[in-house]
Each structure stands twice: as structure tokens, then as C-alpha cells.
Amino acid sequence: MNYQLTNFTFLARTAPYGTNRCNLLMDIALASSVFEQKSNYVFMDDAIYQLLRNQNADHIQTKTFGKAIEALKLYGINNIYVLEKSLTERSVSLDELVLNPEIINQQQLQELVRNSQNVISL
Amino acid sequence: MKFSVVVYASPYSNEAAASALKFSRAVIAKGHSIYRIFFFSDGVHNANSLAITPQDEINLQAEWHDLIDEQDIDSVVCVTSGLKRGVIDSQESEKRNLDSSSMMSSSELSGLGQLIDAYANSDRVLSFG
Numbered sequence: 001m002n003y004q005l006t007n008f009t010f011l012a013r014t015a016p017y018g019t020n021r022c023n024l025l026m027d028i029a030l031a032s033s034v035f036e037q038k039s040n041y042v043f044m045d046d047a048i049y050q051l052l053r054n055q056n057a058d059h060i061q062t063k064t065f066g067k068a069i070e071a072l073k074l075y076g077i078n079n080i081y082v083l084e085k086s087l088t089e090r091s092v093s094l095d096e097l098v099l100n101p102e103i104i105n106q107q108q109l110q111e112l113v114r115n116s117q118n119v120i121s122l
Numbered sequence: 123m124k125f126s127v128v129v130y131a132s133p134y135s136n137e138a139a140a141s142a143l144k145f146s147r148a149v150i151a152k153g154h155s156i157y158r159i160f161f162f163s164d165g166v167h168n169a170n171s172l173a174i175t176p177q178d179e180i181n182l183q184a185e186w187h188d189l190i191d192e193q194d195i196d197s198v199v200c201v202t203s204g205l206k207r208g209v210i211d212s213q214e215s216e217k218r219n220l221d222s223s224s225m226m227s228s229s230e231l232s233g234l235g236q237l238i239d240a241y242a243n244s245d246r247v248l249s250f251g
Contacts, residue, residue, distance in 0.1 A: 008241070024130070024163055027202075031234035035242070118241045120249075 006079070007037040009116035012047035016065035017057065022050050025122040026069060033075040040112050041072055043101060044083035048090055051082070051097040066098055073099065083109060125149050126158045126240035129165035131251025133182035138251035139168055143185055145248065150193055158240040159190065159197040161229065165251060166209040169199045169229045183226065190228040197229040198236045205231075 010029050014021045032039055043051055055066035072080060082101040087093070094103065104112070113119055127146050131138035149156055161169050168186050175181040190197045199209060208224060211231055215223040225231070241247050 020163060027234055028237060032238045032241075034235065035238050037238065118247065 006040055006112075006116050007118060008032050008039040009112050009119045010039060010041045011113075011119060011121040012041065012043045012050060013045040013121060015046040016050040016055065017060065017062065021122040022047065022065055023068075025120065026072070028120060028122075029077055030071060030075050033077055036076075039077050040079040040081065040116065041077055042081045042083065042104070042109060042112065044086045044109070046086075046090075048082060048086045048092050048097075051099060051101065052092070053096060053098055070098055081109075081112070123154045123245045124157045124243070125154055126160065126244040126247045127156065128160045128162055128237065128240075128247060128249045129168055129251060130163050130249060132164035132167040133173075136251055139165065139182055140180070142248075142250035143182060143189065145250070146189060146195075156193070156195050157244045158236065159186075159195055159229075160237050160240055161197070161199045161203070162237065163200070163203050164207070166199050166204040166207050169197075169204075169226045170209050170224055171226045172224050187226045187228045190226075198232045199225060199229045200237075201231040201233055 010025055012022060012025050016022050029039060029041060050065055050069055052066055055064050057064040080099050080101045081104045082097065084103050084105050087103070127142055129139055129142045133139040146156060146159065168183055170183050173181060173183045204210060204225065205214065210220065210223055211225040212223040214231060
């Protein structure tokens with residue numbers, strides 16, 4: 001598979017709650033879309049949990065991240081991937097996730113990173 | 123080479139902020155330039171002008187201010203992160219009828235567009251924290 005040359009690849013690596021890193025990465029991505037940058041957004045490691053359907057963060061007085069992250073597509077970020085290894089490690093299947101991401105393996109991840117001018121990992 | 127530095131870490135509780143400062147100094151000492159310093163998330167505390175440290179400890183905020191001011195570096199405090207954490211310049215403070223301001227004059231409040239711009243215009247962007 002050949003991936004297009006892109007300006008940004010965003011690597012989401014953290015769980016949706018507990019730290020604000022997922023929010024920071026999403027905010028950078030949304031800001032980049034305003035400048036019509038071509039971007040990839042990859043969910044790996046505990047960031048798999050960012051995409052789980054039916055999250056409800058009302059109990060911790062926080063915005064539900066699983067809803068917020070759906071804005072990526074509205075902002076024109078359509079290259080959305082999940083790392084196969086991270087799904088398997090956590091016994092999470094694709095139909096449990098929002099945003100309908102494409103599954104990639106580690107070799108494909110390497111290629112995405114290699115073809116990107118900027119990689120931001122949070 | 124043209125560098126930009128993004129600081130996510132707050133001073134004192136994480137060494138990353140001090141490392142970012144040292145890295146920025148080293149960049150300049152080696153004859154390179156800094157396109158922009160961007161204080162993001164907890165990193166905005168590095169631009170707090172009201173911090174006082176014990177005499178025998180480094181005042182990171184003051185060190186940042188001196189470096190940015192002396193070298194005339196473009197330095198941005200993320201406006202969303204800053205306002206949430208009470209790092210606010212006099213203009214915003216006045217606009218919102220607050221008692222005081224708390225931000226170093228060497229930085230300015232601006233949005234994430236400035237971070238994207240830094241990525242677009244720097245040879246290397248380094249993140250700390």
C-alpha cells in the first residue's frame with residue numbers, strides 16, 4: 001500500500017481521560033485543517049480507548065471525548081487509522097469504534113511516518 | 123537551521139521545561155535561530171510573571187523572559203491554555219475586568235494557528251514535556 005505524502009501525521013497514544021494529551025492533539029489537528037494541511041490521524045496504544053462508542057464522561061464533569069473526536073471528519077481529516085497490534089492487545093474490535101478507522105499494521109505505520117513532513121505524538 | 127520549540131511541561135514539576143530552556147540557549151549559542159517558542163497546555167506557566175522562587179533556586183520564568191527578550195525571539199502563549207490557567211496579559215485582563223495580569227511581556231497570547239505556522243516555517247520543531 002502506498003500512502004500519500006502528507007504534511008502532518010498525528011499519533012494519538014494516550015487514553016481519553018486522566019491526562020489532557022488527547023485533547024491537545026485533537027486541537028492541533030483541527031487547527032491544522034484550517035490551513036488545509038494534509039493529515040493522517042493514527043490511534044495506537046491506549047488511544048484505542050479514545051474511539052470507544054457509548055462513552056459518557058458526565059460523571060467526571062468532562063466532555064465526552066468519543067463525541068468530540070468525531071469532529072475530525074467534519075474538519076476534513078479523513079485519513080484515520082488504528083494500529084492493529086493495539087486493538088489486538090486490548091481485545092477491542094473495529095465495530096466497537098467510532099469514526100470508522102482503517103486498520104494498519106506496524107509496517108504501514110512506518111510508511112505513514114516516513115511520508116510525513118511533521119509527526120506529532122501525544 | 124531554523125528551530126521552533128514547543129513547551130508542554132510546567133516549570134519545576136517536570137525537568138522538560140528546564141531542558142527546553144537549555145536547548146533554546148544551545149541553539150542560539152551554536153549560531154542557529156529560533157523561529158518561535160510556543161507555550162502550550164501546562165507549559166504556559168513558564169510565562170507567568172508573578173512567580174517567586176527561593177534565592178538558591180533557579181527562576182525559570184525569569185530565565186525564559188530574559189532569553190526571549192534579549193534574543194528578540196517570537197514567543198507565543200496559547201490563549202486557550204493560558205486563560206484557563208490564569209496566565210493572562212494586561213489587555214485580556216482589562217477586557218475581562220480582572221484585578222491583575224500575570225504574563226511576561228516578552229510573550230504574546232495567540233492561537234494554535236501560530237503552532238501550525240511554526241511547523242510550516244521551521245526546519246525542526248522540538249517538543250518538550
